[in-house]
Amino acid sequence: MDNILLWVGLALVVALLTFLNQKQVYSSGVKRAYRELHELTGKVRSGQSEEADVNRWEKALAEINKHPNEFNKLEAEIGIRRTFAAYLEQHYPQDPRLPELRETASYQKDSVWGIKIGDYGSKK
Numbered sequence: 001m002d003n004i005l006l007w008v009g010l011a012l013v014v015a016l017l018t019f020l021n022q023k024q025v026y027s028s029g030v031k032r033a034y035r036e037l038h039e040l041t042g043k044v045r046s047g048q049s050e051e052a053d054v055n056r057w058e059k060a061l062a063e064i065n066k067h068p069n070e071f072n073k074l075e076a077e078i079g080i081r082r083t084f085a086a087y088l089e090q091h092y093p094q095d096p097r098l099p100e101l102r103e104t105a106s107y108q109k110d111s112v113w114g115i116k117i118g119d120y121g122s123k124k
Contacts, residue, residue, distance in 0.1 A: 030070060033063035041078045044087045051091045057084060081105035 037060045043049045074080050082105040088095045
């Protein structure tokens with residue numbers, strides 16, 4: 001009977017930790033940056049972006065860069081780098097960050113870990 005209670009207790013602990021992992025509590029800055037980047041991405045895609053949005057972009061990107069896991073999730077969801085590059089191309093075509101940003105945006109990861117999955121072709 002004691003073994004059953006121990007196993008049930010262990011299963012409950014694992015379930016609780018899994019639930020808490022899904023519901024991570026982020027700081028208000030990360031939540032704000034997440035919402036801001038979603039909004040800015042929508043504006044760029046709908047063609048409603050403005051030159052004045054650059055401060056919002058930079059502030060939100062600086063905050064989300066502090067949390068690589070969230071940055072990777074947003075990159076997979078909405079393509080932050082690609083969208084920010086499109087924004088800069090439209091409003092600031094002479095920005096010195098643009099060539100490097102284009103290059104990094106062109107390499108899309110297949111997963112959060114960056115593992116490239118697929119056909120790599122023959123080695124001939």
